[in-house]
Amino acid sequence: MSGRPQGLPIEVGGLTKRFGHVRAVEDLSFTVRPGVVTGFLGPNGAGKTTTMRMVLGLVAPTAGTATIGGKRYADLPRPSATVGAVLDASAVHPGHSARDHLHIYRTMGGHPPERVDRLLTRLGLDRAADRRTRTFSTGMRQRLGLATALLGDPRVLLLDEPGNGLDPEGIAWLRGLLRGLAAEGRTVLVSSHVLSEVQQIVDDVVVIREGRLVAAGPLAEIERLSPGTVLVRSPDAAALRTALLRGTARGGAADRVDLMPDGTLCVYGLADSAVADLAAAEQLRVYGLSAGTSLEQLFLRLAGDGAPAGLDRPSALTDEGRNRR
Structure with missing residues (x-):
């Protein structure tokens, strides 16, 4: 060039x-x-x-x-x-x-x-x-x-x-x-x-x-505004989702738990260690657990029915992006 x-x-x-x-x-x-x-x-x-x-x-x-x-x-x-x-x-x-x-x-x-x-x-x-x-x-x-x-x-x-x-x-x-x-x-x-x-x-x-x-x-900026997530693979996904939303006497409940298209649970508002401890306490199986936010998760949340807090009004982020330009 x-x-x-x-x-x-x-x-x-x-x-x-x-x-x-x-x-x-x-x-x-x-x-x-x-x-x-x-x-x-x-x-x-x-x-x-x-x-x-x-x-x-x-x-x-x-x-x-x-x-x-x-x-x-x-x-x-x-x-x-x-x-x-x-x-x-x-x-x-x-x-x-x-x-x-x-x-x-x-x-x-x-x-x-x-x-x-x-x-x-x-x-x-x-x-x-x-x-x-x-x-x-x-x-x-x-x-x-x-x-x-x-x-x-x-x-x-x-x-x-x-x-x-x-x-x-x-x-x-x-x-x-x-x-x-x-x-x-x-x-x-x-x-x-x-x-x-x-x-x-x-x-x-x-x-x-x-x-x-x-x-x-x-x-x-979009990743910063999106809450951290924990991805969980479990054959007991339905029961684990209920337990995460209910919480335990020793720990709080998740803010939100989404069931992704591939069967993975996407957990918001709990650390990965808290998710693991709760699953163990409920004697529910976990085959994989990781913390972080991928673009695929962000996309599914943004383009789906529930945009996260801070992103549910497009003009707010758009204006911020323009100011940064």
């Missing part, structure tokens, strides 16, 4: 999109800042892709604005030299080689020819450069999509599920690539449902549910 690009903020204000009677996005506002990786999180159908398409001018909003560096995408003088995007990694001609594909888009954007070979090498596609894309795996198509997005050496990147189809080695490679792009000063917005990987990549998060903002700001 050339020099240190100066990233541009993505600013979404009051963004709303309705398709007939279906409300896809409702009064959505957040800012994506340069120089960091921002995770765009939400369950399927939350409105993430629709929001990204509105930022890129592919979908007209019903109301509100979406700008990049203060300008609509349509008003950018050289869009592909400012913004790179991957919304659908399968959008390649099956009869073209990877090299042909990149040269077509390079020519359309007016970018220098040497960018193609440089990106084929950087994205790990140099050995497959002259193969037809119909023979590519999903992971290779993801790499080719990223190479296409980077042709203009853009200052802003919008990537929709860029880790889909990548094996563990590919995920580690993607992590390093995105962190490196942000370190160069670029603005990087990444949507993903692979939360264990996102946690190792992102600095900021934007969480939406049913088209509305739930929380936005630095991940560290």
